Amino acid sequence: MENNFIIQTEKLTKRFPMGKGEFTALKGIDLGLGTGEFTGLVGPSGSGKTTLLNIIGSLDTPSEGKVIVLDHSIGSLTAKEAARLRKEQLGFIFQSYNLLAVHTVYENVEFPLLLLGFPAGERRKMVMDALEWVGLTDKVKQKPPQLSGGECQRVAIARAMVKKPSIVIADEPTANLDAANSHNILQTMVRLNSELKTTFLFATHDEKVISYLKRKIYLLDGKVDKDEIVSN
Amino acid sequence: MKLAIKLAFRNLIGAGLRTWLNVIVLSFSFVLIIAAKGILVGWDRQAKRDMTSWEIGGGQYWNENYDPYDAFTLIDAHAPVPSEFSPEIEAGDMVPVLITQGTIYPEGRMQSILIKGISPEQTLLELPTYKLDTLPGSIPAIIGSNMANANKLEAGDYVTIRWRDANGTFDAAEICITGIFTTNVPTVDVAQVWLPLESLQSMLLMPGEATVLTFRDREINRIGVAGWKLMSYEALVSDVEEMIRTKSVGQSVFYTILLLLALLAIFDTQVLSIFRRQKEIGTYVALGYTRREVVGLFTVEGAMHAVLAAVVGAIYGIPLLYWLSKTGISLGTSSADYGFAIADTMYPVYSGSLVVGTTLVVLLATTVVSYWPSRRIAKMNPTEALRGKIQ
Ligand SMILES: Nc1ncnc2c1ncn2[C@@H]1O[C@H](COP(=O)(O)OP(=O)(O)OP(=O)(O)O)[C@@H](O)[C@H]1O
Ligand SMILES: [Mg+2]
Numbered sequence A: 001m002e003n004n005f006i007i008q009t010e011k012l013t014k015r016f017p018m019g020k021g022e023f024t025a026l027k028g029i030d031l032g033l034g035t036g037e038f039t040g041l042v043g044p045s046g047s048g049k050t051t052l053l054n055i056i057g058s059l060d061t062p063s064e065g066k067v068i069v070l071d072h073s074i075g076s077l078t079a080k081e082a083a084r085l086r087k088e089q090l091g092f093i094f095q096s097y098n099l100l101a102v103h104t105v106y107e108n109v110e111f112p113l114l115l116l117g118f119p120a121g122e123r124r125k126m127v128m129d130a131l132e133w134v135g136l137t138d139k140v141k142q143k144p145p146q147l148s149g150g151e152c153q154r155v156a157i158a159r160a161m162v163k164k165p166s167i168v169i170a171d172e173p174t175a176n177l178d179a180a181n182s183h184n185i186l187q188t189m190v191r192l193n194s195e196l197k198t199t200f201l202f203a204t205h206d207e208k209v210i211s212y213l214k215r216k217i218y219l220l221d222g223k224v225d226k227d228e229i230v231s232n
Numbered sequence B: 001m002k003l004a005i006k007l008a009f010r011n012l013i014g015a016g017l018r019t020w021l022n023v024i025v026l027s028f029s030f031v032l033i034i035a036a037k038g039i040l041v042g043w044d045r046q047a048k049r050d051m052t053s054w055e056i057g058g059g060q061y062w063n064e065n066y067d068p069y070d071a072f073t074l075i076d077a078h079a080p081v082p083s084e085f086s087p088e089i090e091a092g093d094m095v096p097v098l099i100t101q102g103t104i105y106p107e108g109r110m111q112s113i114l115i116k117g118i119s120p121e122q123t124l125l126e127l128p129t130y131k132l133d134t135l136p137g138s139i140p141a142i143i144g145s146n147m148a149n150a151n152k153l154e155a156g157d158y159v160t161i162r163w164r165d166a167n168g169t170f171d172a173a174e175i176c177i178t179g180i181f182t183t184n185v186p187t188v189d190v191a192q193v194w195l196p197l198e199s200l201q202s203m204l205l206m207p208g209e210a211t212v213l214t215f216r217d218r219e220i221n222r223i224g225v226a227g228w229k230l231m232s233y234e235a236l237v238s239d240v241e242e243m244i245r246t247k248s249v250g251q252s253v254f255y256t257i258l259l260l261l262a263l264l265a266i267f268d269t270q271v272l273s274i275f276r277r278q279k280e281i282g283t284y285v286a287l288g289y290t291r292r293e294v295v296g297l298f299t300v301e302g303a304m305h306a307v308l309a310a311v312v313g314a315i316y317g318i319p320l321l322y323w324l325s326k327t328g329i330s331l332g333t334s335s336a337d338y339g340f341a342i343a344d345t346m347y348p349v350y351s352g353s354l355v356v357g358t359t360l361v362v363l364l365a366t367t368v369v370s371y372w373p374s375r376r377i378a379k380m381n382p383t384e385a386l387r388g389k390i391q
Helices: A049-056 A079-089 A105-116 A120-133 A149-161 A179-196 A207-212 B002-014 B017-056 B071-075 B083-090 B145-150 B197-204 B238-276 B278-286 B291-327 B352-379 B382-387
Strands: A005-018 A021-034 A038-042 A064-069 A090-093 A167-171 A199-204 A215-220 A223-229 B059-063 B094-105 B111-118 B139-144 B158-164 B170-181 B192-196 B212-215 B228-232
Touching: A005 A049, A005 A199, A021 A049, A021 A199, A021 A223, A038 A049, A038 A179, A038 A207, A049 A064, A049 A167, A049 A199, A079 A090, A079 A105, A079 B278, A079 B291, A090 A149, A105 A120, A105 A149, A105 B002, A120 A149, A120 A179, A149 A167, A149 A179, A179 A199, A179 A207, A199 A207, B002 B291, B017 B238, B017 B291, B017 B352, B071 B094, B071 B111, B083 B094, B094 B197, B111 B158, B111 B197, B139 B145, B145 B170, B192 B197, B238 B278, B238 B291, B238 B352, B278 B291, B278 B382, B291 B352
Parallel strands: A038 A199, A038 A215, A090 A167, A167 A199, B111 B192, B139 B170
Antiparallel strands: A005 A021, A005 A064, A215 A223, B059 B212, B059 B228, B094 B111, B094 B158, B094 B212, B139 B192, B158 B170
């Protein structure tokens, strides 16, 4: 695979054991994503979006085929290597935010930097920068249960972005948010995408999200149905 | 590891009330173990100290026929003090004691006793033998307060005793109680009277003889002497040690139950955590932890209960234990009931090794019960954990 793709899949198949047999969730996916894309996997429920994101995010492994993320072959990474890839290069945003409830906003955003072993002074600056990107510098001492859904998701974005990862993976990031908050979040991500050149990969069936995407990969029943680049 | 400790601490404190309940129960067992063991250590020390100063010194030679558990052997358990001990005796570093069986007749009653002869000049043992160095017209005698109470004897009382001499002939005489001493060592008190050695030797027609030779120095390498059995200090206190061991088993049943309760609560918390915090576990993995590292984090978190318990236990335990060690604990038993040297009030002794050892044991046990349920995390599928769907 010689090209500029930072994410590439080739004949990616994923099967899950189900009862006595198997269920094939992904049926030979061929994809390539370049640096700085703002791309979404779009499709109905059960089409395999989350499954594909999880494999690209090295949280799961393919049953067959190749998946290369930042020159790492996902299928053949050890648990340690996969963890390292996630720690250093990938950021995750979840539908239900998945913040650490007993930690403050500051500590939540600081977390990935602690894992990476940044010194305290540097951490502080990076956390405050990230909180500024999402407009939450006044909430550093609050804890997630005291925040609104929109604020929680902004903390999650700050947490995903604080280490300036190469790729941010966001699975239904707006599903729990109202329209205003959804647009706010998406505008933030569009801005970070253009300022930091971070690659964004979404899974969504939310029209609001879809309207911001620069590339839409339609999944249907575990296959790529349509791959559409938005010209503007 | 430093990070895990930091995170574990945040999580644990964040869990609030549940954490503190676990910590407090655990700290109870902590303090209780140290207190209970401290009492035994204090007891052991006190018993040995009292035995040393009142009875056994640094060790003894026993006449080969002497058996303290069989009074009838006393008939034959005497022999001249070997001459090689003379320098030690003259220097005051060895005390010969002659023992025989006899009878005392206080207020017309009669009681079987031991009659012991000891030199009035001796200072090796704490017995106030200088009170034997008087001439009250009868044979001077000192007795312990237990003996005095049991027979309603007071200082200045005259009382008749009877014995058999070396030829087996019965004889009787009047003794005068010239001193009553108080001791925690029942084996120098209960059912016995102390007379001047030379008086007893002439009463028994056993000049220069003795039954037991108590010496001062525990460290000297001693050799056997024909007709005499060397009883080392360790052998003489082995009964005390045996009793302390028995006590300690009884005690540990009690605090082990408390400790197990605390550990069970922590175990339960861990099991619950792993079910309730699946999303969090998935999040740690997504952020770059391996599942093994998450197991480590949860284990540290559980084990930290022990650290907090040590801190909390120290807050109320140190003043409490200090106070106990100063005012002592009354066990409500008398030494005579036990047949051992037990003080009325016990002063617990807490050694550094006791505190450190207990802390380590509790920490280890807590770590094990924290690790045990956490192992499940290593088998979790992170994608399912993220969805919180594992049953
Ligand atoms: N661990 C699993 N075991 C068995 N089947 C699974 C597993 N994970 C996903 N599937 C199945 O694979 C298919 C694709 O699931 P996936 O979660 O990727 O869909 P999705 O496109 O993200 O849907 P949604 O929009 O509802 O989130 C579904 O039919 C699902 O039931
Ligand atoms: Mg999904």
